[in-house]
Amino acid sequence: MSEVPVPHDSPIYRRIADGLRSRILSGELRxxxxxPGENALMADYGIARAxxxxxxxxxxxxxxxxxxxxxxxYVRLFKPIRRHGSRRLSREQWGQGHPIWDADTRxxxxxxDEVEVARERAAEEVAGVLDSGEVWVxxxxxxxxxxxxxLATSYFPARLVEGSAITSPDTGPGGVYARLRDLGLSxxxxxxxxxxxxxxxxxxxxxxxxxxxxxxxxxxTAYTSTGVxxxxxxxxxxxxxxxxxxxFDA
Amino acid sequence: MSEVPVPHDSPIYRRIADGLRSRILSGELRxxxxxPGENALMADYGIARAxxxxxxxxxxxxxxxxxxxxxxxYVRLFKPIRRHGSRRLSREQWGQGHPIWDADTRxxxxxxDEVEVARERAAEEVAGVLDSGEVWVxxxxxxxxxxxxxLATSYFPARLVEGSAITSPDTGPGGVYARLRDLGLSxxxxxxxxxxxxxxxxxxxxxxxxxxxxxxxxxxTAYTSTGVxxxxxxxxxxxxxxxxxxxFDA
Numbered sequence: 001m002s003e004v005p006v007p008h009d010s011p012i013y014r015r016i017a018d019g020l021r022s023r024i025l026s027g028e029l030r031x032x033x034x035x036p037g038e039n040a041l042m043a044d045y046g047i048a049r050a051x052x053x054x055x056x057x058x059x060x061x062x063x064x065x066x067x068x069x070x071x072x073x074y075v076r077l078f079k080p081i082r083r084h085g086s087r088r089l090s091r092e093q094w095g096q097g098h099p100i101w102d103a104d105t106r107x108x109x110x111x112x113d114e115v116e117v118a119r120e121r122a123a124e125e126v127a128g129v130l131d132s133g134e135v136w137v138x139x140x141x142x143x144x145x146x147x148x149x150x151l152a153t154s155y156f157p158a159r160l161v162e163g164s165a166i167t168s169p170d171t172g173p174g175g176v177y178a179r180l181r182d183l184g185l186s187x188x189x190x191x192x193x194x195x196x197x198x199x200x201x202x203x204x205x206x207x208x209x210x211x212x213x214x215x216x217x218x219x220x221t222a223y224t225s226t227g228v229x230x231x232x233x234x235x236x237x238x239x240x241x242x243x244x245x246x247x248f249d250a
Numbered sequence: 251m252s253e254v255p256v257p258h259d260s261p262i263y264r265r266i267a268d269g270l271r272s273r274i275l276s277g278e279l280r281x282x283x284x285x286p287g288e289n290a291l292m293a294d295y296g297i298a299r300a301x302x303x304x305x306x307x308x309x310x311x312x313x314x315x316x317x318x319x320x321x322x323x324y325v326r327l328f329k330p331i332r333r334h335g336s337r338r339l340s341r342e343q344w345g346q347g348h349p350i351w352d353a354d355t356r357x358x359x360x361x362x363d364e365v366e367v368a369r370e371r372a373a374e375e376v377a378g379v380l381d382s383g384e385v386w387v388x389x390x391x392x393x394x395x396x397x398x399x400x401l402a403t404s405y406f407p408a409r410l411v412e413g414s415a416i417t418s419p420d421t422g423p424g425g426v427y428a429r430l431r432d433l434g435l436s437x438x439x440x441x442x443x444x445x446x447x448x449x450x451x452x453x454x455x456x457x458x459x460x461x462x463x464x465x466x467x468x469x470x471t472a473y474t475s476t477g478v479x480x481x482x483x484x485x486x487x488x489x490x491x492x493x494x495x496x497x498f499d500a
Contacts (some may be wrong), residue, residue: 086498196446214464
């Protein structure tokens with residue numbers, strides 16, 4: 001595979017951004033460090049303010065830096081949460097391997113904002129997956145260290161969970177999975193579909209996302225041992241806050 | 251969870267973008283459809299050209315639309331590839347469930363650009379995972395339908411694969427995994443770490459990414475049955491081209 005040549009006539013703001021990026025990726029500039037300001041870049045390179053601003057904008061758009069109003073541009077603090085898709089198969093159980101990305105594997109406390117529970121007519125794709133036109137919906141937002149990191153919306157086939165605590169804000173000890181078990185509908189198989197995209201305005205607001213930060217969208221379906229779909233959970237994650245880990249055998 | 255209120259004094263370009271987005275998400279405007287142009291928006295809403303441009307820029311930044319030079323802005327064609335993390339456990343094997351996202355599960359032909367093979371000193375994080383300071387590296391780019399969709403860089407501990415076909419551009423029948431088997435190093439466990447972020451300039455060039463398109467980064471480590479790491483593969487995916495699927499048991 002041929003390298004994309006770095007043209008010698010690459011615009012100056014690009015070359016400045018490339019230099020700052022290298023210093024971040026090498027670890028010379030660390031999480032929370034202040035980047036050189038517009039005035040410093042103007043003086044160092046003999047450029048206009050607009051050019052300095054353009055250079056910083058490149059890093060902000062790449063999610064490597066974040067502006068703080070009136071105070072400058074900072075390397076973005078990134079202490080991602082390690083989310084295990086399949087703990088049962090996890091490398092921790094069998095291997096001595098090292099993860100590539102540094103992330104917090106211990107349970108930092110998640111707080112859950114007020115849960116919203118409603119009975120609704122299912123959107124077409126939800127109805128298709130759950131084989132149910134009517135669903136109970138549980139919407140919540142999760143935060144870690146007072147920072148919102150995830151929106152989650154779970155859908156349950158109404159005819160299967162009607163009358164159970166799944167339809168109440170407080171689902172009781174063990175949560176919705178214990179209640180599904182009580183109903184004889186224990187999840188046995190999971191499928192997760194993962195995508196990434198830029199957030200919509202509602203997601204940007206609820207997750208308080210800085211510019212240039214994509215979201216990861218995980219759609220997880222839980223099935224009983226006989227293949228009955230019992231839950232569809234759509235999770236929208238701040239991509240800067242998460243590393244997803246999946247372990248499986250050959 | 252409380253909704254983010256949509257303020258009545260939301261700027262006009264936002265409201266226009268919201269309307270166009272709704273028409274795309276509802277399916278009224280489809281992949282490849284042309285969005286109303288700047289002139290049409292100016293006439294319909296009585297706004298300035300800059301405002302019309304701002305409205306279209308919102309959708310372009312969200313990855314829902316793509317500009318074509320001199321021709322307008324189009325709903326982005328999206329025929330994602332479904333990538334199975336663990337085929338052995340796949341829902342196809344046991345379930346009757348439906349996927350939430352429409353994607354191509356059949357094998358569309360992947361083409362591989364010229365492979366670059368080199369012996370290199372490992373970067374610190376690669377050396378840590380592979381427990382090896384010297385590595386053989388295989389870099390390649392994959393395309394589907396003549397569109398580049400993935401960059402992949404595989405690292406192998408040099409002392410384990412020295413002299414094998416893994417160090418040649420052509421690895422022979424069955425590829426690198428068959429050669430690892432020949433060496434008594436068959437992969438038995440896999441760990442995948444998944445993140446999303448905005449691309450760097452080299453990735454933007456090689457993947458020909460339009461603005462506002464994040465990449466998914468998958469770092470996969472292959473281990474033998476005794477836990478020896480034999481390959482680290484860093485894949486950088488055009489997020490608009492992929493749905494990742496993982497299947498596992500409770």
